[in-house]
Every structure is written in structure tokens, then in C-alpha cells.
Amino acid sequence: MPMLKNPSTKYRLFKPVDLPNRQWPSKTLDSPPRWLATDLRDGNQSLVDPMGSDQKWRYFKMLVELGYKEIEVSFPSASETDYEFTRRLVDTPGVVPHDVALQVLSPCREDLIKRTVESVEGTKSAILHLYLATSPCFQQIVLNHSEESSIALAVACTKHARSLTKDNPSSRTHWQYEFSPETFSDSNLDFVVRLCEAVKAAWEPSESNPIIFNLPATVEMSTPNVYADQIEYFCQHITEREKICVSLHAHNDRGCAVAASELGQMAGADRVEGTLFGNGERTGNVDLVTLALNLYSQGIHPKVDFSDINSVIDVVEESNNIPINPRAPYGGSLVQCAFSGSHQDAIKKGFQARNGFKHEDPWLIPYLPLDPQDIGRTYEAVIRVNSQSGKGGIAWIIQRHLELDLPRGLQIAFSKVVQQRADAVGRELLAKEIQTLFQDTYHLKGAPRFTLVDYSITPDRSAPFIPEEGRSQNTQNSMRRFEGVVDWNRKEHKITGLGNGALSSLANALHVLGIDLDVANYSEHAIGKNKNVQAATYIECTAAGSKDRVWGVGIHQDVVQASLNALLSAASSFMDSRPNTPLPVPQ
């Protein structure tokens, strides 16, 4: 067995921020941020096979439909594909809505900034985005920069960008400027503030057109509270805060990008950059779907629309060629579905308690923080059955698919049947299989079963009437005579019996076939509506002289025949339990 090595010399503990009077822990999120979708840039740059122009085109249109107003569409100096795609967006009339800004990214290199500006010139509204790493690690190892040379480069590139954009009299575009001190989360905060002050002075933002300072956790370095401290520190120390939009850009190296982005907003950020389902370098960018639906499920409209999440998933999976994890928050295929018995029981009770509620009534369903219908999913797959499931979940499936509201005792009895089958096959049982199992077990469709071919029930005043306990007496106080023909295994049997009601007269008639059942439990309800209404009847019987109990289910338009069918279903189950007993021939 390999031993995990002692990490204490190789890795360092992240130094917390000295912010004794931090305010963010007592803040709450009550409105959505400005969103920036960077799927087509940060997401795209991390793919094995980056998207082609047509894939990007489709993705862009989807982002627009979802409601994103700021979309980072490319890294135009990276490739012809990115440059041409950006020009295609700009040059195709009507594809970029008037309220959508195209964002493009460039490093602090004058030649690349020029090409980046050219790629997007002419669009109505653009955000030019430059980045330069500010952490000691990057300055020393990657860029060979000092703090002062970094500031000088950032300022020079900002001035160059300005001359090509907002100071360019021939430009037809409304320009915004975004600057990212890349590796912010690992940088000296006072240095970042100093550098951003210099960039701000070079750009000269206004309140109506603020500069965007995007403060990335390029690599997630610490617990999310530390990132929030870093953001609050920046917001406190940068001057002219009203001319600044503070933006977050969290990567997910420690798996906390969502938390970091939420705490970062509490700490004062106005804007969040991320990708759908968190695609991006290494473990990805922050997941915009989760952030949006976290707000939505707290009653705050995120101003982006995931009401048809499955279509979004289709496009994202096809474009990225990476499947969405089945456990991904909200979007994963398994996240609105319960397999285990106690979860299913609670969800079923939750839906029962919600009966009669309107769609917009307060949502209170155990284990489901979001109504699946709000993201375009149905309730059908909320409960799925395998060997971990219980009676509640199974009853839910029967109720939803066959409209049968099983009494508790039948739920228990049938769940044992399902359990045995699930154990035997060693996998999930599909809803269709459970329906078929139910119909077979209670003889609703398949043979062998008793079938009522013909019958009549008539009063028989010649016999003494014995009222049954707990049953209403019929008005004439007379016994009932059942005369009929039942079919078993394609053989017809004429039978006759007496009882004080339809059921007991049939039960009595069955004695002649060696079937001696007493009705121990009876319940019924209507299924369907108006002319198509049917009666569903459930009967639990005890077999004379034994502890065996059998259940029967009968469905018919006629309520009496439904109950007779239920008794014959129970009789069929009784025969199943004695497979080698031939029926006696009635005299």
C-alpha cells in the first residue's frame, strides 16, 4: 500500500488576510450579479478539441437566448478560427442583440491587443479585456517582471488599448474596458490595488462607464472565506469605487468555486464570470448554472433562464464533448431523483401534501430544493426503484402510471415482490417493469387467473339473513345468491353461492373450487374522470385454516364487478400460492 507523503515541507498553508472588521459574513445575496459567460473563451481554451466556428455560433445563440448580456466570445489573437468567428458575429446583421456586449481577451502585448480590437471593431458594444499576472510566483517564474515593471506594462497596454478604442474617433463601437490582475488570489493585495489604481488612472473611467476590475482566482488557493476577504479588502482600498465594477472569476481547483463566488459577491463584487456547468481549465470555472439556480431556489430571479435545462445540456455536451456529471448540481441526470426508500417515502408524502396547490405556491418537498418542473423536468423520474427502494417509492410509481392509490397493506405486500425482483436482477427496475410486475402479480392482465365470464346476483329470501359486522344491511334484509361462470386456465366452472352481499356470495361460491377466503380488508376509489371513470377495488383476504394473506385488485366501470374481480384476483393469488393443487370439478 503506498503511503501518502508528509506534505508539510512541500506545500504551504495559505496566509489569511488581515481583515479584522470584515463585513461580508453578515451580508446576504438578494439580487443577481452582472453575468459574464466565458464558455467561448475560457471554456473553449480548455477543450481537447476547441469548438469550430459553427459550434461557437450555436453556443453563442444559446447564451443569448438564456439571457446573458455580456459574452466573452474569443481570444482573437489565438487563432484564425477565433478571429473569424468574432468578425462573423460583428458582420452578420441581427445576430448580436443591441443589449449584448461582446467581450474579447488579450494578454498585455501591443501587437495582440491591436488584432483583438480589430476583431470586434464595429459591433455596437464591446468589452476589451486585458490580463497580466500579479502574483510573485508568476512574476518571477513566468514573466520575469518586478512589481514596477508589471505596473509599467499594464499602464502602457491600457493606454495603447485606449488609443485604439474609446479615444479612436473613427471607432463605431461603444467600448468598455476590463483589466484582470491574473492570479489575483495568490497576489499581494496592496500591490494589486496599486497596479489597479495605475490602470484606472490610465483608462479614466466614469460612473456611467466604469472600468471592470476582474479579480480572478486563476488558481483556487484557499478556503472561499479567504477569497471573500481578498475581495472585500480590494473593494475597501481601491479609490473611486463608484467608477469600478468589481468582477469575480473563480476557478475550481479546491472544489469551492461556487462558494467563493457567492461569498465574493457578499464581499462587494458586482459581476461574476463563469461557464455553464463549470467547464474550464483544470477542474473548471465556476458553474453559472449552479449560481443562477442557487439564487432562483431562494426566490431571487437570476435574470437568466434555465427553464429548459435539458436543451442547454444537449448543446453544452455536444459543443464541449464532455458529459455533464450525473451528480452535477441542478443539471445532472440523477439530481432530482431518489432511489432510497426513506427519501422516496418523504418525497411521496411531500407531493401528497402539495395536492391542490398551485404551481407558484410555496415549495416544500423533502429532499427536493427546487421544483423539477421549474427547469423543464417532469415528476416522472423523481422516484426510481432498485434494491434500495421502499414501499413509498413503489406506490408512487404505481400511482403515477396506473392511477392506483394502493392501500398501505398492499404497498407493503407489493414492495416485497419488487424487492425480490430487484435483488434477482441486480439493477434498477424501470417504471414500465414495475407496472408489468404489478399487473402480473395481481392478475390484472396476464393468465393464469380467474375471469368472470358471466354472473348474476339476485336476492334469496329463502335463506336466513345474517348481518355481517361492520357492513351496512341491505334494505330488504335478504341474502344474495351469486350464480356465474368463472374461467380458470381456459376451463369454465359454473359456481353458485349465498352471502349477505355480492362479495360474500362469490366468496361462498368459490368454496366449491376448494378456495375458502375471508375478506379482511376492503377499499376502493375512482380512477379517471367523467364518462371514463372506473372503480379500483383492493381486497385483502385470509385463507381459512392458515395465516396466509393474499391481495386482490379489481378494476371495472361497474363498482360491483370491480369488487368481484378483486376477489377473483385474490383467489388467483391464492391458487398461485398452491401451484400443485388442481381445482376440484364442481358437482
Ligand SMILES: CC(=O)SCCNC(=O)CCNC(=O)[C@H](O)C(C)(C)COP(=O)(O)OP(=O)(O)OC[C@H]1O[C@@H](n2cnc3c(N)ncnc32)[C@H](O)[C@@H]1OP(=O)(O)O
Ligand atoms: C488564465 C488564463 O486563462 S489567461 C488566457 C490564456 N489563454 C490562452 O493562452 C489561449 C490563447 N493563447 C494563445 O493562443 C497563445 O498563447 C498566444 C497567442 C497568446 C501567445 O502565443 P505565443 O506568442 O506563442 O506565446 P506562448 O503562448 O508560448 O507564451 C506566452 C508568452 O506570453 C507571455 N505572457 C503570458 N501572459 C502574458 C500577459 N498577460 N501579458 C503579456 N505577456 C504574457 C509569457 O511570458 C510568454 O512570453 P515569453 O515567450 O517571452 O516567455
Ligand SMILES: CC(C)C(=O)C(=O)O
Ligand atoms: C484571463 C483571466 C481572467 C483568467 O481566465 C483567469 O485568471 O483564470
Ligand SMILES: [Mg+2]
Ligand atoms: Mg480563467
